[in-house]
Amino acid sequence: MNKTYYAVNNWLVDLPSGSIISLISGERKRLGEYQLKLLDVLVTNAGKILTREELTNLVWERRVIGNNSLPNAIHALRTALEDDGKTQKIIKTIPKKGYLLEQAWCRSVERESEEIDLPATLPAAQPEDEVADTAELLPAPAQELIQAKADAIHARAFPHPKAPRFRLPPSLVALLLLIVVVIVSGTAGWQYANSRGSRLVATEQEAGVYSNIRIYEISEANRPTMNKEDFYSKIKDTLYAVNQQIKTQSIDMSVYYQSVDQTLNYTFALKSRCDKKQLVMAIYHWRIDTTQLNNLILRETRRKISEMETCA
The missing domain is CATH 1.10.10.10 (Winged helix-like DNA-binding domain superfamily/Winged helix DNA-binding domain)
Known part of the structure; x- marks a missing residue:
């Protein structure tokens, strides 16, 4: 048939x-x-x-x-x-x-x-990446723009062997990429703020609860108090565990979060005397399973902590 x-x-x-x-x-x-x-x-x-x-x-x-x-x-x-x-x-x-x-x-x-018909044996499926190993730092269009700029810089810095060789200093390459990031980020932020018709503000949550962590919610300035997202209550135990770890390593941490429909934009920055790390994540359907949400945040935070340089 x-x-x-x-x-x-x-x-x-x-x-x-x-x-x-x-x-x-x-x-x-x-x-x-x-x-x-x-x-x-x-x-x-x-x-x-x-x-x-x-x-x-x-x-x-x-x-x-x-x-x-x-x-x-x-x-x-x-x-x-x-x-x-x-x-x-x-x-x-x-x-x-x-x-x-x-x-x-x-x-x-x-x-x-x-x-x-399915053959007797098939190659084993490659495991799928359910969670980001490294989260995106910018929206896809911004990343593509930066990649295009990076490709152009790379082409100039590493020309074809037959062409005259010329290399941009690494510091200049980094500066050009930084300028692109600032321009794209500023444009995206301006468009978002205007489209929402309201100014975004960062409000500190639960000040003084943790010795080495500060938490900020990003929201519209004129949003009614009754509509505030109760995100902190879902991850407070995870933040407590993280605080205990970074306290022993003399690391300070800042957390910024914003809920947009079904997506949670979650950013954290780590800072010690000799190193800095930052990670931006977009977590979909975050309200569904609190356990998965906490596991994801704890795993990614500890991964970044492990990448920090050890101060002499």
Whole structure:
């Protein structure tokens, strides 16, 4: 009995086996559960722009995930489908909007189910990154702009062997990147503040509770008190554990958080006498599971603490 399957760039999507199969060579590639689910959602909505939030809701549903889970899954699909992040001929990143699977690369294929039976053994699936190893410091469009600037700087600093060799001093490269970050960050912040029609303020929470931690909530200046987000109560025990650790290492920590719809923007900065570290995270569906939320924050904080230079 024939069954209709979808194919993308001559890769047949076989959901039951959790893999894609080349219609040319017969090669089979095993995908992770959420990578395959993401591909199915993109194929079903081929030609339509899906926002990050829509994809997160459809693929991970109500699961608490890190900021890099979606970009990492998109990168894995591009690699599997013989696409890449520069040309983006199949899966396109639409700046400030989301992602789109080009409909021209999709087609339906009829096959007998026996033709694509699962073989006796399959290569083990590569583990998927459910939580960001390193969280994004800027929105995707800003990162792409910075990457473009960095690529241009790299091209000038490391020319083709036949071209006259010229290198920018590392300090100048760092300065140029810093200028780009400041411009992009300032523009994004100005646009956000104007679109919300209100000034954003940082209000310190629970002052004096912890010896080495200060906590600030980022919110609109005119937001009613009754609408304040009770985030601190969910992570106070985790912050207590962190405070005990950094106190022994003479590290000070500042925490900034802001809730926007279903997303929690969470930033922390660590400072000791000889080093500084900072991490910015966007945590989706953070209200669903308090245990996962605390585990994520504690793990990422301790990871950054372990990267701090030890003062002599």
